[in-house]
Amino acid sequence: xxxxxxxxxxxxxxxxxxxxxxxxxxxxxxxxxxxxxxxxxxxxxxxxxxxxxxxxxxxxxxxxxxxxxxxxxxxxxxxxxxxxxxxxxxxxxxxxxxxxxxxxxxxxxxxxxxxxxxxxxxxxxxxxxxxxxxxxxxxxxxxxxxxxxxxxxxxxxxxxxxxxxxxxxxxxxxxxxxxxxxxxxxxxxxxxxxxxxxxxxxxxxxxxxxxxxxxxxxxxxxxxxxxxxxxxxxxxxxxxxxxxxxxxxxxxxxxxxxxxxxxxxxxxxxxxxxxxxxxxxxxxxxxxxxxxxxxxxxxxxxxxxxxxxxxxxxxxxxxxxxxxxxxxxxxxxxxxxxxxxxxxxxxxxxxxxxxxxxxxxxxxx
Amino acid sequence: xxxxxxxxxxxxxxxxxxxxxxxxxxxxxxxxxxxxxxxxxxxxxxxxxxxxxxxxxxxxxxxxxxxxxxxxxxxxxxxxxxxxxxxxxxxxxxxxxxxxxxxxxxxxxxxxxxxxxxxxxxxxxxxxxxxxxxxxxxxxxxxxxxxxxxxxxxxxxxxxxxxxxxxxxxxxxxxxxxxxxxxxxxxxxxxxxxxxxxxxxxxxxxxxxxxxxxxxxxxxxxxxxxxxxxxxxxxxxxxxxxxxxxxxxxxxxxxxxxxxxxxxxxxxxxxxxxxxxxxxxxxxxxxxxxxxxxxxxxxxxxxxxxxxxxxxxxxxxxxxxxxxxxxxxxxxxxxxxxxxxxxxxxxxxxxxxxxxxxxxxxxxx
Ligand SMILES: CC(C)[C@H](C(=O)O)[C@@H](O)C(=O)O
Ligand SMILES: CC(C)[C@H](C(=O)O)[C@@H](O)C(=O)O
Numbered sequence: 001x002x003x004x005x006x007x008x009x010x011x012x013x014x015x016x017x018x019x020x021x022x023x024x025x026x027x028x029x030x031x032x033x034x035x036x037x038x039x040x041x042x043x044x045x046x047x048x049x050x051x052x053x054x055x056x057x058x059x060x061x062x063x064x065x066x067x068x069x070x071x072x073x074x075x076x077x078x079x080x081x082x083x084x085x086x087x088x089x090x091x092x093x094x095x096x097x098x099x100x101x102x103x104x105x106x107x108x109x110x111x112x113x114x115x116x117x118x119x120x121x122x123x124x125x126x127x128x129x130x131x132x133x134x135x136x137x138x139x140x141x142x143x144x145x146x147x148x149x150x151x152x153x154x155x156x157x158x159x160x161x162x163x164x165x166x167x168x169x170x171x172x173x174x175x176x177x178x179x180x181x182x183x184x185x186x187x188x189x190x191x192x193x194x195x196x197x198x199x200x201x202x203x204x205x206x207x208x209x210x211x212x213x214x215x216x217x218x219x220x221x222x223x224x225x226x227x228x229x230x231x232x233x234x235x236x237x238x239x240x241x242x243x244x245x246x247x248x249x250x251x252x253x254x255x256x257x258x259x260x261x262x263x264x265x266x267x268x269x270x271x272x273x274x275x276x277x278x279x280x281x282x283x284x285x286x287x288x289x290x291x292x293x294x295x296x297x298x299x300x301x302x303x304x305x306x307x308x309x310x311x312x313x314x315x316x317x318x319x320x321x322x323x324x325x326x327x328x329x330x331x332x333x334x335x336x337x338x339x340x341x342x343x344x345x346x347x348x349x350x351x352x353x354x355x356x357x358x359x360x361x362x363x364x365x
Numbered sequence: 366x367x368x369x370x371x372x373x374x375x376x377x378x379x380x381x382x383x384x385x386x387x388x389x390x391x392x393x394x395x396x397x398x399x400x401x402x403x404x405x406x407x408x409x410x411x412x413x414x415x416x417x418x419x420x421x422x423x424x425x426x427x428x429x430x431x432x433x434x435x436x437x438x439x440x441x442x443x444x445x446x447x448x449x450x451x452x453x454x455x456x457x458x459x460x461x462x463x464x465x466x467x468x469x470x471x472x473x474x475x476x477x478x479x480x481x482x483x484x485x486x487x488x489x490x491x492x493x494x495x496x497x498x499x500x501x502x503x504x505x506x507x508x509x510x511x512x513x514x515x516x517x518x519x520x521x522x523x524x525x526x527x528x529x530x531x532x533x534x535x536x537x538x539x540x541x542x543x544x545x546x547x548x549x550x551x552x553x554x555x556x557x558x559x560x561x562x563x564x565x566x567x568x569x570x571x572x573x574x575x576x577x578x579x580x581x582x583x584x585x586x587x588x589x590x591x592x593x594x595x596x597x598x599x600x601x602x603x604x605x606x607x608x609x610x611x612x613x614x615x616x617x618x619x620x621x622x623x624x625x626x627x628x629x630x631x632x633x634x635x636x637x638x639x640x641x642x643x644x645x646x647x648x649x650x651x652x653x654x655x656x657x658x659x660x661x662x663x664x665x666x667x668x669x670x671x672x673x674x675x676x677x678x679x680x681x682x683x684x685x686x687x688x689x690x691x692x693x694x695x696x697x698x699x700x701x702x703x704x705x706x707x708x709x710x711x712x713x714x715x716x717x718x719x720x721x722x723x724x725x726x727x728x729x730x
Contacts, residue, residue: 076560085566088560090560090561094561120486120487120490120598120599120600121485121486121487121598122485122486122487125485141506141528141561141562142561144525147562147563148563149563149566149567152531152532155532156531156532156533157531157532157567158529158530158531158532159528159529159530159531159562159563159564159566159567159568160509160527160528160529160563160564161506161527161528161562161563161564162525162526162527162528163506163524163525163526163527163528164523164524164525165523165524166517166521166522166523166524167517167520167521167522167523168521193612193615195441195453195455196455196459196506196507196615197506197512197524197526198512198513198514198524198525198526199524199525199526201450201514201524202514202522202524203524225616226615226616226619227619227655229594229616229619229620230619230620230622230623230628233485233486233598233620233623233624234485234623235485247558247612248616250558250561250591251590251591251594251613251616254591254592254594254595255594255595255598255620257595258595258598258599259598263595290592
């Protein structure tokens with residue numbers, strides 16, 4: 001029925017390999033109908049720098065703005081260690097987040113039953129784990145100005161980064177947190193450092209006010225980010241939705257991902273405001289893992305995080321919850337059968353390639 | 366022979382209870398000789414606010430500057446949730462760190478053999494763990510200006526925090542890191558976010574330069590703080606000394622402490638520059654745990670972190686390594702005998718009080 005326009009940005013390293021599996025999924029759903037996906041591809045990160053001396057071109061940015069959703073691979077690698085700072089691979093990713101105002105970064109940390117033993121945590125602490133880290137993605141120290149290095153003379157330099165948060169930025173991410181919690185276990189934990197940072201003071205205050213005004217039915221807790229990080233490692237199942245700023249979210253979501261033992265398996269969605277015309281949120285979907293340059297081009301990469309990210313696109317951008325469930329179940333079933341890429345195999349276990357994993361998942365669908 | 370002047374700042378919550386055990390240790394060493402400790406006590410945190418409407422008075426600050434070492438308990442608690450921001454309990458601690466220029470915060474994360482099972486991580490990952498988190502303590506977002514909340518009108522506020530690092534600040538903490546590593550396993554891992562923060566760019570550059578100029582014999586690695594945090598949870602034993610900025614150090618040292626299963630057992634030292642007159646570094650010693658208001662005054666607190674912090678004072682301020690070893694061994698022996706405060710007991714185990722734990726450790730000495 002509907003036609004959805006996707007922009008695929010495979011990026012660097014293993015990005016193109018795992019994106020190839022998304023293309024097969026698109027084919028699958030196009031055959032199945034009734035929705036139809038059409039896609040364009042673009043360059044981002046080091047690949048874009050090599051072609052255009054920028055980590056994302058204005059043309060690609062225009063396509064990103066026009067697309068119904070962006071599917072992003074990964075960027076970066078040692079090859080671009082010496083490119084000018086403003087053109088480093090990560091800059092393309094940061095520009096996409098900022099210019100599309102993708103302020104709500106959803107990072108589900110779930111333990112796949114078949115992989116619970118892969119966690120460094122004791123099995124009982126992570127078995128059945130299902131938490132959602134909600135990270136503010138367009139503010140804070142990532143984008144605040146000034147952001148400078150100044151030469152002071154005498155061999156001295158001064159580096160400055162600025163963390164800025166306005167009330168409305170905290171309010172809108174809080175709303176997403178409470179709305180997510182209502183569909184989950186109805187609990188939000190907000191993390192900041194109000195004992196040290198003014199942005200932490202404002203963060204705590206606005207989250208609390210938003211709660212008291214609009215979401216009194218949801219349970220709200222506040223934790224300092226340092227002890228919250230400890231609690232995450234001590235007893236992750238106490239959490240449902242964790243909401244925090246851009247930098248704490250970067251740290252805490254990586255740690256949460258590691259706990260599941262399923263790193264390289266986890267998906268993310270970055271959502272913006274609802275467009276009044278299309279009634280659709282601007283959105284980008286991206287695996288949590290990086291570009292893994294050490295294994296790039298070898299067919300070793302695990303495509304599950306990328307595939308699950310496409311699943312999130314179906315769920316959050318296209319109202320295709322049933323199809324998203326189909327993907328999630330196919331992933332779980334494939335893992336239950338013992339099919340493993342190298343990153344999730346235990347010593348001695350037989351492993352499959354990126355494409356073989358993709359095929360196995362498709363076969364389950 | 367020598368007389369050492371200490372300032373004891375018990376602070377709030379369980380601070381006074383655990384500090385009482387330090388006083389018993391002081392008595393012990395004074396009897397033993399030849400060194401003699403004399404001490405004064407002062408107020409800090411909420412206790413100071415209640416007395417003087419400030420979280421540390423100028424008089425106490427003068428005493429802190431004059432002391433050979435400061436022994437600090439803990440500050441904070443819900444009682445002071447509504448005091449003016451500049452007088453909150455933590456402000457006293459931050460002022461001590463800043464005004465005494467205690468820039469090098471040593472946070473050893475060690476697993477006590479008797480407690481390896483208390484970690485949420487699998488035993489084999491944390492058994493024998495001994496890493497040192499070295500946290501820059503007087504710079505970064507903790508102290509940079511501007512640090513403000515501004516009313517923008519229309520119900521909007523703007524919060525700003527500023528992360529500032531100068532070359533010399535990174536250089537001096539790097540030196541401490543490399544010197545520590547030389548006495549340990551000769552490896553330093555520096556963590557920052559150079560892909561996002563200018564302070565991360567300068568951090569990485571200066572650590573590398575300091576290494577190449579003065580410490581080529583020490584192995585140096587750089588990791589991004591988010592994936593470094595993951596690695597810490599995945600496989601902590603890969604690290605020896607981790608050096609990072611104030612905020613990353615706050616998060617990473619708490620997580621490292623949690624891994625050992627010995628939270629409430631871990632000590633820290635905060636060191637400044639060497640005083641040219643006394644040839645001694647300004648120094649403050651402090652347990653990593655907080656004020657635990659929920660159990661304060663009940664004789665339940667574990668004094669081990671506080672006692673071990675006093676041990677660090679002997680080692681780093683007074684060149685009393687043998688005596689510090691004596692304390693560390695007495696702690697280990699006490700734990701080996703199965704003596705437990707409530708926080709480290711497993712269900713059903715018999716527990717002892719704060720004083721009983723102190724006595725048991727003294728008995729081993
Ligand atoms: C690549 C990098 C800029 C990025 C970040 O710091 O946000 C990454 O770590 C992430 O978490 O998506
Ligand atoms: C109490 C607080 C100000 C302090 C900090 O953030 O530095 C504490 O968490 C610590 O790690 O010593």
